[in-house]
Amino acid sequence: MHPQKLEGNPAQPVIRRLNALRPLSEHGAVLLQQAIQEGLHRAGPGEDLVIEGEAVDSVRIILSGWLCRYKTLEDGRRQIVNFILPGDTCDAHLYLLSVMDYSIGTLTSVSYAEIKRSLFEKLVANDRSLAEAFWCETLVSGATQREWTVSIGRRVALERVAHLLCEIQERLHQVGLVDDGSCAFPVTQIDLADATGLSVVHVNRTLQELRNSRLIVLRDRMLTINDLSALQDLALFSPDYLRTKRRG
Amino acid sequence: MHPQKLEGNPAQPVIRRLNALRPLSEHGAVLLQQAIQEGLHRAGPGEDLVIEGEAVDSVRIILSGWLCRYKTLEDGRRQIVNFILPGDTCDAHLYLLSVMDYSIGTLTSVSYAEIKRSLFEKLVANDRSLAEAFWCETLVSGATQREWTVSIGRRVALERVAHLLCEIQERLHQVGLVDDGSCAFPVTQIDLADATGLSVVHVNRTLQELRNSRLIVLRDRMLTINDLSALQDLALFSPDYLRTKRRG
């Protein structure tokens, strides 16, 4: 896949992301792009693409916009279990189970490709590099989930919020959406609270602490990290879990 | 696979577990059993089978005993991200990544089968039911990880500990290791604290609360749940995430 072919191509972040995880064959990239082009969809902010308990029979690949996976308890308490960013694939293999154990909601308007289970199975059967890339994606997403467990279980509020900011910027960086330390950040403090397991009030105060120490600027849905390595140190952040190093 | 063939067979919990996730073909079950028999190992309590940052080139299937997956922060804080019980497979597919993002430590002495990556790939290539069962296992383990995130993020201490007890007994039940509400529970309060993101002191007090309300008996590494549905209600526990319902 030549880089110039990707300019203005909605599939660009996906190809870029999967390529970073496992090199795609030319053939695989072409197959995938066709499938994406044939299944384009859009959704507005605040919509649910998937609701806990529903059956799902397709795979969604996010081309632009932000979403989150979340679960709610009977009494309304909500926990966001992770964010879904451009280039991410939702539930590449979850159709093996019958029912979703979580919901997926949009934070912004999004564009995505929906690929029917049958087509997706053909894709991964026809190209081994595609199959492996999607599995790597699922595995990295699992590693991310583990890191969130650690974060919420053992990091204090300041570290926890800082860690989340580091993770998001690293992930956006992988798909080319960070410019000189700045990226979009369309996440309300309510969402941030539900993602970190904190209260909104405490998230607010924690953000102020990060701002006052000049580590970040967060204004108008825009995040700038002024001193990345200081923020990473504070957060005890290491990006390894978000990457797949080549073996051999 | 006829049940009588499984009596006294070390592979029994594994076959039983995978079968519950996805029905195994006779052929697949035989292949798997052979592979298990050829790779038998043992380890004592308090050992690490895998250490964070290592490369891993094999899959481990637990036949008996308890383990946990955990991660540590630089300053020593530890978070157990989940427990590994008999019948569970560690890292069925993680060899796609090059380096483990967590450690695996034993809580008891364990027996397990170690299957080289190359052999494992042959197994799943030769029998589709095996491949699907292992993938379901990975997916259920992912769902479990999400539920832990919810638990630590949004459940209070009492609910959180209760939830963990419910989960463990449900999982043990699936492999036939629960007898009339009672099961082994070889987990120290220290481990419990590291699993729930609480302090040992608070875990101690929380357990006493559960004992005082007559919901559980926990003594001599043995857990009895006296009133399962009351405990589940208290914990806001639903076992759906641990199961794969048949589709169609």
Next chain:
DNA sequence: CGAAGCATTGAAAAGCTTCAAGTGCGGTGG
């Protein structure tokens, strides 16, 4: 202009942690 949603602030209370000390048990060595 009023309503709605998000951000912010102050104050009080709760939940959980930390520190510190003491108990009980099984295992080991004298």
Next chain:
DNA sequence: CCACCGCACTTGAAGCTTTTCAATGCTTCG
């Protein structure tokens, strides 16, 4: 056989992080 040691468990008290409650300001939007 008993004393000692290590380890897990338990308890009390103090303190801190985080939550809850409540109110206010800001911005956007119909």
